[in-house]
Amino acid sequence: MQIRFDDRIALVTGAAQGIGRAIATALVEAGATVHLADIDADGVAATAAAIGAIPHAVDLGSAEGAAGLVESIVAQSGRLDLLVHAAGGVRGQVGRPIEAISEADWRVIFAANVDAAFFLAQAAAPVMKQAHYGRIVTISSGAGLRPSLTGIQAYSSAKHALVGLTKQLAWEFGPDGITVNSVAPGFVRSNPATERQWESYGAEGQKRLVEGIHTRRLGTPADIAAATLFFLSDQAGWITGQVLSVDGGRS
Numbered sequence: 001m002q003i004r005f006d007d008r009i010a011l012v013t014g015a016a017q018g019i020g021r022a023i024a025t026a027l028v029e030a031g032a033t034v035h036l037a038d039i040d041a042d043g044v045a046a047t048a049a050a051i052g053a054i055p056h057a058v059d060l061g062s063a064e065g066a067a068g069l070v071e072s073i074v075a076q077s078g079r080l081d082l083l084v085h086a087a088g089g090v091r092g093q094v095g096r097p098i099e100a101i102s103e104a105d106w107r108v109i110f111a112a113n114v115d116a117a118f119f120l121a122q123a124a125a126p127v128m129k130q131a132h133y134g135r136i137v138t139i140s141s142g143a144g145l146r147p148s149l150t151g152i153q154a155y156s157s158a159k160h161a162l163v164g165l166t167k168q169l170a171w172e173f174g175p176d177g178i179t180v181n182s183v184a185p186g187f188v189r190s191n192p193a194t195e196r197q198w199e200s201y202g203a204e205g206q207k208r209l210v211e212g213i214h215t216r217r218l219g220t221p222a223d224i225a226a227a228t229l230f231f232l233s234d235q236a237g238w239i240t241g242q243v244l245s246v247d248g249g250r251s
Contacts, residue, residue, distance in 0.1 A: 003235065004031050005031050006031035008032045008033070009073065010024075010027050010034045010035065010232075011035045011070075011082070011083050011084070012035070012086060013087040013120070014037075014089075014139075016044040018188075018221055019185065019224045020084075021051075022221030022224065023221075023224070023225045024036055024051060025051045025225070026228075027082070028051050030229065033054070035054045037058050038055075038056075038087065039059050040057070041057035056069055060115075060120060061112060061115050061116055061119075063122065066119035069123070070120070071123075080127050081133060081135065083121070083135070083136045083137070084136075084139070084228060085136075085137070087113075088112045089113075098153055110154065113155070113158035114165065117166075118165060121165075125178075128177075129173075129178070134173070134177065135178070135233075136179070137181055137182065138162055138163075138180075138183075139182070139183055139185065139224070140163050140182045140183070140243065141156075141159040141185060142187075142251055145160075145163065145245065159184075163182055166180055174241075179240035181239060181241065181243070181244070182243045182244070183244050186247025188223070213248040214250070216248075218248075219246060227244055231244070
């Protein structure tokens with residue numbers, strides 16, 4: 001099965017590095033016109049220059065930011081066919097007791113992982129409904145399906161919420177020709193934050209983690225990109241509301 005996206009207009013958030021960058025790169029290689037969004041202005045500009053995409057430096061934690069981004073894409077490219085929300089992350093909140101989590105800590109995780117996904121879908125919906133076509137993929141996490149690590153209360157809660165939002169949007173958008181699915185990665189060393197997390201486990205912790213994976217290896221950003229491109233494809237047109245764990249069998 002060959003998956004191509006010639007003449008498709010795509011948006012990938014969280015695209016300055018890691019999983020988002022890998023997804024954007026794969027889409028460009030498959031023929032799509034790709035817009036990149038990230039709060040890291042320098043990082044998203046560098047990625048765009050490297051892969052041949054269009055950069056947007058934007059904070060998507062507000063409805064205004066998401067709406068402005070979609071408006072800009074439609075103004076430049078005429079429409080929006082494919083939307084991947086890969087922004088989010090733990091924002092350094094790993095291994096902390098619940099007593100240490102401030103209200104600001106809690107809210108910043110939800111803003112990046114859930115609020116942005118909702119506001120982007122809200123902004124993209126009229127464009128996709130008018131075309132009677134759309135593909136939306138959220139990048140959730142194994143932590144959004146089950147408890148996994150101690151000390152990621154906000155992140156796990158936010159990813160659970162993102163999975164629920166994905167399923168609800170799939171129900172609401174289905175009649176308009178729009179599918180909504182989620183890819184739930186296992187542990188992927190994809191950016192400085194996950195590298196620090198990996199190092200924090202130490203040699204024994206790293207060994208236990210890998211031995212708990214059926215394939216006995218960690219995932220790569222390319223593994224996540226491959227699953228995401230399938231959900232974005234025309235071949236997946238009768239698949240919606242699904243969460244695909246891409247974790248080497250750990251789940």
